[in-house]
Amino acid sequence: VSVATATRRVGVIDWVGSTDHKRIGVRVATYAFGFFLLSGVFALFMRAELARPGLQVMSEDTYNELFTMHGSGMFFLVLAPLALALGVYLVPLQIGATDLAFPRLALIGDWLIPLGGATMFAGFATDHGAAKAGWTAFAPLSDIDHSPGYGMDLWIFGGLLATAGVMLLAICVLTTVIRFRAPGMTMLRLPVFTWSMVVTCLLVIASFPALIAALSLLFVDRHFSGVFESPGGPVAYQHLFWFYGHPVVYVIFFPFIGAVGEVVAVFSRRRFFGYHALVLSLLVFAALSMSVWAHHMFATGRVTNQYFSLTSTILLVPAGVEYFDLIGTMIGGSILLSSAMLFAIGFVLLFLIGGLTGVIVASPPLDYHVHDTFFVVGHFHYTVFAGSLFGFFAAVYYWWPKVTGRLLREGLGKLHFALYFVGANLTFFPMFISGWEGMPRRVADYRDIHNLSLTNLLSTIGAFTIAVGTLVFLWNVWVSSRRPVLAGNDPWEGQTLEWWTTSPPPRHNFDSLPKVKSYSPLYDRRMGEA
Amino acid sequence: MSRAALPLLGWAALLTVLTVVLWIWTSDDLPPAIFSGAAGIAWLVGLYALTLRRPPPVRATPDLSLASVLVAIAVVMLVIGALVGPWLLLIGAGALITGLAGVTRELLAERRVR
Numbered sequence: 001v002s003v004a005t006a007t008r009r010v011g012v013i014d015w016v017g018s019t020d021h022k023r024i025g026v027r028v029a030t031y032a033f034g035f036f037l038l039s040g041v042f043a044l045f046m047r048a049e050l051a052r053p054g055l056q057v058m059s060e061d062t063y064n065e066l067f068t069m070h071g072s073g074m075f076f077l078v079l080a081p082l083a084l085a086l087g088v089y090l091v092p093l094q095i096g097a098t099d100l101a102f103p104r105l106a107l108i109g110d111w112l113i114p115l116g117g118a119t120m121f122a123g124f125a126t127d128h129g130a131a132k133a134g135w136t137a138f139a140p141l142s143d144i145d146h147s148p149g150y151g152m153d154l155w156i157f158g159g160l161l162a163t164a165g166v167m168l169l170a171i172c173v174l175t176t177v178i179r180f181r182a183p184g185m186t187m188l189r190l191p192v193f194t195w196s197m198v199v200t201c202l203l204v205i206a207s208f209p210a211l212i213a214a215l216s217l218l219f220v221d222r223h224f225s226g227v228f229e230s231p232g233g234p235v236a237y238q239h240l241f242w243f244y245g246h247p248v249v250y251v252i253f254f255p256f257i258g259a260v261g262e263v264v265a266v267f268s269r270r271r272f273f274g275y276h277a278l279v280l281s282l283l284v285f286a287a288l289s290m291s292v293w294a295h296h297m298f299a300t301g302r303v304t305n306q307y308f309s310l311t312s313t314i315l316l317v318p319a320g321v322e323y324f325d326l327i328g329t330m331i332g333g334s335i336l337l338s339s340a341m342l343f344a345i346g347f348v349l350l351f352l353i354g355g356l357t358g359v360i361v362a363s364p365p366l367d368y369h370v371h372d373t374f375f376v377v378g379h380f381h382y383t384v385f386a387g388s389l390f391g392f393f394a395a396v397y398y399w400w401p402k403v404t405g406r407l408l409r410e411g412l413g414k415l416h417f418a419l420y421f422v423g424a425n426l427t428f429f430p431m432f433i434s435g436w437e438g439m440p441r442r443v444a445d446y447r448d449i450h451n452l453s454l455t456n457l458l459s460t461i462g463a464f465t466i467a468v469g470t471l472v473f474l475w476n477v478w479v480s481s482r483r484p485v486l487a488g489n490d491p492w493e494g495q496t497l498e499w500w501t502t503s504p505p506p507r508h509n510f511d512s513l514p515k516v517k518s519y520s521p522l523y524d525r526r527m528g529e530a
Numbered sequence: 531m532s533r534a535a536l537p538l539l540g541w542a543a544l545l546t547v548l549t550v551v552l553w554i555w556t557s558d559d560l561p562p563a564i565f566s567g568a569a570g571i572a573w574l575v576g577l578y579a580l581t582l583r584r585p586p587p588v589r590a591t592p593d594l595s596l597a598s599v600l601v602a603i604a605v606v607m608l609v610i611g612a613l614v615g616p617w618l619l620l621i622g623a624g625a626l627i628t629g630l631a632g633v634t635r636e637l638l639a640e641r642r643v644r
Binding site (some may be wrong): 013014016017018020034073077098099104107108109110111112115116119150153154157160161164169174175178179180181186187198199202205206207210236239240243256266279283284286287288290291294303304306311421507528 | 612
């Protein structure tokens, strides 16, 4: 049994300027998690405000700032960076590379994200406060007349910088996969997670420029000329925004389904089932996901409903293939219900609810009823919180030993899972009822009709349950760092190359590499030995 | 030619098909125009990947690059300078030049090692 290598003490300069992909990955993940905690606290304040009708925990203006910065923080600074952080850390290790392509570009991207975040949150210190136009910043709500002050401008710049940072990271990860694969690692032998990162990077590179264009035009609109003042202007902004805004949901989904695929295979003690179908479905899924953006705009009456409704519904086919593969991997496997596996199963179950309610909002007649209500809030939180974040924590519990050389406590991990599972359902399921009954989103108060006070109270209790779950996770991290249990190189009997090297890996990643004959080289080796 | 580019080119082709269908289906020019832009980027990525060659067996990689961090900070100053005023733009431009000079120096040193 090998033990974790001694970790070199890291100085400030080393921490700030290291181009090692592992340091960059950990750095991005660390401050993205910091923004997660901050944006999560905003959500708690919002839920406190909505716990009962008539409460005034904060002013309506403050409420507007909080829901704007909660959504913006989670999308621009938390989920997309976390997804890329996993790729930056793991992809070179999974494909047997010594480092990332363009390490300096990755370092620049790495720093643009927190600096963008700081810029965005600096709005709270300005005269008119932070941005209040929602994370979508629709025109004309975000123009200079309706959103005066520097807060909105800082939000625009923060969004631009963070988006540019994520794009740079995606370029580096994709080039690494194309150029730096180990001998024998063909494209059809890439691990499942690496494939999920390939399609993620393609989506980032193809769709994020639309947001750069939208935000740049918004700044010009605010200060120089009314770009979006014409009758079709607001709809044009929405097209540009949602061309980024929908694919970003998949940017924060694909890496986690890749991670869940790895976890499910390892903890079912089986090779991933239906690998080729998964690769094909990921590529088709990614292409289709770029063609559905205007389903967010059915209510404008200015889009071709049939096309966008059709493409949105067809998405179920590749999604179904992925679910089929995940379940097929588990069937007949020797399943070990570790914390990572519990979060993976939680991801599979909860994302399904997000996906199925997506069918409702993909249908124009039904979407007209639930548009801009809490139903939509429930739907996308089932995909991005109950889905993606569960996938992220599956990845955290699975790869933590590789990154730190130490194990997280399983008991605390399971408690974390239980609190998150109960909390997520308690928070987001009642939102379907609130929304269906007509409660609009982005309001600081509501009338006590249709049991809205009950559904909102349940959502608030659920949100605080999630907060307790987060504290349990932080406690787990603290305990594992104070009283470490060494993990060894491969505590889970992993199937991919990162488990071949030491935990944590050395600067150059590998001293040697095994022969790569499939997408699960260590599984092959173990089977060969057996 | 890198065969690794084939899935990327296939993906670009898939986007192109979806774009063409949208051009045919809709009377509004903006949505298919945006989508065409993305399909164009996908083709560029695929074609770029096609030209990539395997790296040399020994690769010099930097361990530390504070100049790159300075470039990132400079970009932030330049962007915020558009709001705050020319003084920040000038500091940002100075920082950018210094940072890029540092990156160039690092790249030259790397080339010497090779």
